[in-house]
Amino acid sequence: MSIPAELKYAKEHEWLRIEGDEAVFGISAHAQEALGDIVFVELPEVGRSFDSEESIGVVESVKAVSDVYAPVAGEITGINEALESSPELVNSDPYGKGWIARFKLAEGADLSELMDAGAYQAYLEE
Amino acid sequence: MAPFAGFEMPVQYADGALKEYQAVRDGKAGIFDISHMGQVRVSGPDALAFLQHVTTNDVSKLVDGQAQYSALLNDSGTFIDDITAYRLLESEYYLCINAANRHKDVAHLQAEAAGFSVTVEDESDATTLLALQGGEAQTILQETTSANLENIGYYRFKQVEFCGGTAIVSRTGYTGEDGFELYLPNSAATQVWQMLLDGGAVPIGLAARDMLRTEMGYALYGHEISDQVTPAEAGLMWITKLGKGEFIGREAVLARKKSGPARRLIGLRLTGRGIPREHYPVVCDSKPVGEITSGMYSPLAGCGVGLAYVGTDVADSENFAVDIRGKHIAAERVKPPFVRSNVRR
Structure with a gap:
């Protein structure tokens, strides 16, 4: 299972790439594999502010509906509209073309709860 | 498994x-x-x-x-x-x-x-x-x-x-x-x-x-049919031959037919984005009228499709929507199957 070293990970299996005061996030390879074929993604609206662990989107596989939780607090600045017509990108390229949204980190957003690749690997093995 | x-x-x-x-x-x-x-x-x-x-x-x-x-x-x-x-x-x-x-x-x-x-x-x-x-x-x-x-x-x-x-x-x-x-x-x-x-x-x-x-609109026991559902509601009068003579349930089906079924199974095809799932509420003119019994994303139809029980009084209506996480997603009533059947007739 691919766990890129340059990313951060949350307990609900979201990944996060921090770029200055913004971050891009999606769901991990482990999460998409567990969900199976993804057939629908509901994206957050640009401009929406959210707290850490708030549900800010939905991914649906053939059989299951799963919330996507905010890894940290922030405000949406961009969404991956390609997922509306090609939700399968979350399966085929979860860390690349399957990214879900970009957001501005909230002032004082707490990144300490996020895991690095090694810690996430260990978390998956628990 | x-x-x-x-x-x-x-x-x-x-x-x-x-x-x-x-x-x-x-x-x-x-x-x-x-x-x-x-x-x-x-x-x-x-x-x-x-x-x-x-x-x-x-x-x-x-x-x-x-x-x-x-x-x-x-x-x-x-x-x-x-x-x-x-x-x-x-x-x-x-x-x-x-x-x-x-x-x-x-x-x-x-x-x-x-x-x-x-x-x-x-x-x-x-x-x-x-x-x-x-x-x-x-x-x-x-x-x-x-x-x-x-x-x-x-x-x-x-x-x-x-x-x-x-x-x-x-x-x-x-x-x-x-x-x-x-x-x-x-x-x-x-x-x-x-x-x-x-x-x-x-x-x-x-x-x-x-x-x-x-996708074919076929009933599944526990979803479209159960011991709470009669053939008229489920659209299964075609397998219920009232003219053949006595059978268990015939009198009750006849009585129900006379009074008219309270609800009817219909097919819905979402015109907005979303996937109808079992138990999602169905609304008509913004009022709750029933719920989804089976739903899915149809790769062939390219949209969400579902079967639903709705009140007979609204069953012929056109203004349906499915309540998906609080949003009313518009749906058109269609007669299943949702995609073409290829069975050999």
């Missing part, structure tokens, strides 16, 4: 539900292990009269080698189960029943058999049921038998020798594609399964099976 009615059932195989679905819809073939389903043999001089009494469809219309979709009702006119009845001989029939209802059905049939000269035997544990469905089904199956499959019509069957046992091979299914169902003695099951895999059939799990049947 998921537990169901005492069986460990595959939800999906390694390539995933969508690829399995596509193998069946795109003119290839899928193989389904549906051995969990129950089989009951009814035999004896009163077999026909007994089945006319316990089932809704007109069994007298069957000839040897013909099958029919039918149902068992209780005295209230609601469903004990939906079944397929196969006529082997005028005095011998074979019923395929739902796994979850097996013990209930067998107890009911045996209790009702008291006044008839018939034997009701539960053969479920000795029987493996495999379905081979899709455009290539006949080609693949024909490689394994010298019996002529081409002349088995829709809802017709033959008894065929397979790996040392006699199988019922019927042109029936639950996918909307051409194909067969094979009732095999357990001793032949693994060998036949392997032969069909070797012939190019793709194994299909429960998730894809549910997609295929939902």
Whole structure:
């Protein structure tokens, strides 16, 4: 299972790439594999502010509906509209073309709860 | 794997539900292990009269080698189960029943058999049921038998020798594609399964099976039909032959027909983005009028589709929507199937 070293990970299996005061996030390879074929993604609206662990989107596989939780607090600045017509990108390229949204980190957003690749690997093995 | 009615059932195989679905819809073939389903043999001089009494469809219309979709009702006119009845001989029939209802059905049939000269035997544990469905089904199956499959019509069957046992091979299914169902003695099951895999059939799990049947608008016990639902509500009056004479539930169905069913099963095709799921509320002119019983994303239709019970007073309306996480997503009422059926008529 691919766990890129340059990313951060949350307990609900979201990944996060921090770029200055913004971050891009999606769901991990482990999460998409567990969900199976993804057939629908509901994206957050640009401009929406959210707290850490708030549900800010939905991914649906053939059989299951799963919330996507905010890894940290922030405000949406961009969404991956390609997922509306090609939700399968979350399966085929979860860390690349399957990214879900970009957001501005909230002032004082707490990144300490996020895991690095090694810690996430260990978390998956628990 | 998921537990169901005492069986460990595959939800999906390694390539995933969508690829399995596509193998069946795109003119290839899928193989389904549906051995969990129950089989009951009814035999004896009163077999026909007994089945006319316990089932809704007109069994007298069957000839040897013909099958029919039918149902068992209780005295209230609601469903004990939906079944397929196969006529082997005028005095011998074979019923395929739902796994979850097996013990209930067998107890009911045996209790009702008291006044008839018939034997009701539960053969479920000795029987493996495999379905081979899709455009290539006949080609693949024909490689394994010298019996002529081409002349088995829709809802017709033959008894065929397979790996040392006699199988019922019927042109029936639950996918909307051409194909067969094979009732095999357990001793032949693994060998036949392997032969069909070797012939190019793709194994299909429960998730894809549910997609295929939902796209056709086929009822599934526990979803569209149950002991709370009558045939008129479920759109199953076509298997309920009120003119054939007495049968269990007939009086109640007649009474319900007179008063008019309170709700009706309809098909909905979402025009907005979203997937209807079981129990999601259905609204009409922004008022709640019912709920989804089965729903899915249809890859062929390119949108969400679902079956729903709605109040009869609004059933012919046009302004439906499905409440998906608090948002009303517009839906148009359509008569299932949601995609074209390719069964051989």
